[in-house]
Amino acid sequence: MSDSSTHYDVAILGGGFSGGLLAWVLAARGMRVLLVERDRFGRFVIGESSTPIADLVMRQLAEKYELPKLHALSTYPSWKQTFPNLRCGKKRGFSYYHHGEVRSDEIASDGFQDHMDGTSGAKRNSLMVTASPNDTWADTHWLRSDVDAFFVEQATLAGADCRECTQVVSAEMGEPVRLILRERTQREDKRTSQSVSAGWLINASGRFGVLPEDLAAFIGLRRVDQRLQTNTRSVFAHFRNVRSWTDELRRTNQLGEDEPFDPDDAAQHHLTADGWMWMLRLDHGVTSVGWTEPNGRDSVDWQRYASLQRLMRDATFDEATPDWISVDRVQRMQTPIRLRNYIAMPTAVATIDPLHSTGIAHGLIGVARLADALLSEPARQADLLASYAETVESELLRIDSLVAMCYRCLRxxxxxxxxxxxxxxxxxxxxxxxxxxxxxxxxxxxxxxxxxxxxxxxxxxxxxxxxxxxxxxxxxxxxxxxxxxxxxxxxxxxxxxxxxxxxxx
Ligand SMILES: Cc1cc2nc3c(=O)[nH]c(=O)nc-3n(C[C@H](O)[C@H](O)[C@H](O)COP(=O)(O)OP(=O)(O)OC[C@H]3O[C@@H](n4cnc5c(N)ncnc54)[C@H](O)[C@@H]3O)c2cc1C
Incomplete structure (x- = not known):
């Protein structure tokens, strides 16, 4: 084993968007940054729908740290114009449609359900919440493999040491933190290890992150999923040839004349009494589709819903996901969030749910907070970090309580x-x-x-x-x-x- 003992100001575990972006910002400001990804940079990952808060925080980060390329990603038109090859989709808002179950002999008819609106007597089966006033300010769905890889590329250009297929096999918490890194790609007998040290250790390992045992034990890291009220399971994949819902609405005379935005340019939620299906349409012909339903009830096949079946009739798996990916319980939470020079990003602390698309926004808020703190002089840094853990934990539990209530109201x-x-x-x-x-x-x-x-x-x-x-x-x-x-x-x-x-x- 070679012991080069390279020292970094910050070591970040996890090369998803939050780790990659934090590495980019810090390296651009002259910090010595190590970014370690155990998989490949730009692997498939779910969690693609951005929000107004996310775009706002991205714009503010870009302005504060003078990163014009990041600024370009904060609206759909500037993204398309500046980086036409970075794949994404247009999002003008959140749209919701309630579907009723239809027997198979009625499959040709529409399963889209009518509800009497108690307050006005009108029929109501849909809801549209606008996020941007026009296309100029539209938000985006991110093809995460492209965006995550782009952030790492920019971090590398800014001087960060970004290593993929690399694992931290052992760590010693101290000041500095000492890490033993090992590459995962080579044959076992050829793998080399390297010892490095860092002033700060940032956990950006997301939902699937597993830290080395000695590090987890030192920090006292434990899963506290039971603290989350939301309890859902999910299946998801990327598809080609998903039909247009806007066309379906038009065909069945249900497209309003003055809708605030095109229903396909949205985080589209197809709600049922049993669960809901998201559809996020990306410009290269791929649609991210996922079905999420409450745990603790009998599992329900989305194919029971005729209108969902119709939307998916010609759909084929995209090569990124040859089959459905399933997650038994989406929600995860682990604490502590901070211990001395160890800090976890909000998205490494907990995953709440796809409903309301809060992950990207919270991840970006985490990047903004940690970039500010780590770049500050010691007294201000201590101030900024003093309440970080409590704030992140309360925010996650707040989001969880709001999402959990929505699941109680699916009917x-x-x-x-x-x-x-x-x-x-x-x-x-x-x-x-x-x-x-x-x-x-x-x-x-x-x-x-x-x-x-x-x-x-x-x-x-x-x-x-x-x-x-x-x-x-x-x-x-x-x-x-x-x-x-x-x-x-x-x-x-x-x-x-x-x-x-x-x-x-
Ligand atoms: C089903 C589902 C749907 C979702 N939909 C949305 C949505 O529409 N909108 C939204 O905003 N959010 C959504 N989310 C949440 C979103 O996926 C996450 O918030 C987001 O992926 C977090 O990004 P990240 O970069 O922090 O972590 P990740 O994207 O999880 O990246 C973490 C990286 O760390 C690596 N890693 C893990 N352990 C280690 C280790 N020990 N050492 C080195 N590397 C490691 C992993 O390989 C991975 O590449 C969804 C989540 C789920 C489960």
Whole structure:
């Protein structure tokens, strides 16, 4: 074993988007950075739908650290113009459609279900929440293999030492941290090891991260999945030839004349009483498709739903995923988040759920917080990091509580819409706070407002009492007003929310 004892300011474990971007930012500012990825850079990974908060944080990072290439990725048009080969899709908002089950002899008919809107008497089976006022400000779905590899490429150009197919086989926590690295690609008898040291050790290993045993034991790392209320399983893959939902709506005369955006340019949610299917359409003809349903119930095949079957009739697996990938429980959480010079990114602490697409935004917020802290002088750094763990943990539990409530309301569009608006109120508030110059280290998702926490608890109690959809709306609507000016839960808009936040005004 060679012992070159190279020293780095920061060692980052995990070359997904969060590890790659943090490496890029820090290296661009002159830090000596080691990025270790146990797999290949740019491997397939799920988690592709970005959000207004994500794009805003990316823009702010780009401006603060003078990274124009990163800035270009913060809207769909500038992304396409600057990096036409970096594959992505257009996202104008979140669209939701409620589907009913249809017997196989009715498969030719439409399974798209009608609901009576208790507040206006109108039929309601869909919901559209706008994220950008026009195409100029559109968000993106990221083809993660491309984006993750791009960030690592930029980190390398900025001077980071980025190593793929490399494992940390042993680590000694101290100041500095000592790591033994081993390449994984060579034949076992030819593998070489190297000892390195680093001032900081950042865990950016995501949902599937496993740290070396001695490191995990020293940190006292343990799984605390039981703390999360959301409990879902998921199957997903990339497909070609998924049919257009916009065309389906048009064909069945259900496409409104004045929709806020094209339903296909969205994080598309096909809801059923049993679970929901996401569809994220990428420009190169591939659609990311996933079916997620609550654990603890009998498993339901999405093919039971005629309209989903129709959308998937001609679909074939893309080469990136030759078959469905299944995850028994999506949710994972591990603590502690910080111990001395060890810090975990939010996305390495927990995965909540695909619903509401919170992972990319939270990962980017983690990058912004850690870049700021690690680049600060010691006194400010200590201040910034003092509350990092508590903030990240509370945010994850907040997101979890909002998502879990949505799963309790899958049975009807109106019910789902009502509780989803708690999430959107919190997300819009965070976006506006950051856009107006708010400190990225502050707790987001309304954590600074205890009243909002009480409203979540009270809403949960309403659900426990099994109130009707109309009763839920009538109860929640006035109570949500104190937390939003975006017109959420306005029955007059018929489930079409056009507010797009201050950030893009
Ligand atoms: C089914 C599903 C759907 C999702 N959909 C969305 C969505 O639509 N929108 C959204 O915002 N989020 C979504 N997410 C969440 C999203 O996937 C994650 O937030 C995101 O992938 C985190 O990125 P990351 O770079 O932090 O980690 P990852 O992408 O998980 O990357 C971590 C990397 O670390 C490597 N690694 C692991 N252990 C080690 C180690 N010990 N040493 C070195 N390298 C290591 C891994 O190989 C991997 O490449 C979804 C999650 C799931 C499970």
């Amino acid at each position: 009807s569009m109106l019910r789902f819409e009502a509780v989803s608006m708690l999430y959107f109120a919190a997300a819009i508030n965070s976006e506006e706070f950051l856009a107006s110059g708010g400190e990225v280290h502050s707790p987001l998702w309304f954590l600074d407002n205890p009243e909002f926490g009480r409203l979540i608890d009270a809403t949960r109690r309403q659900l426990d009492q099994d109130v009707t959809d109309t009763e839920l709306w009538d109860w929640l609507r006035p109570r949500l007003q104190a937390f939003q000016t975006a017109g959420l839960l306005d029955p007059a808009v018929g489930g079409r929310y056009r507010y797009t936040g201050e950030a893009k005004a």
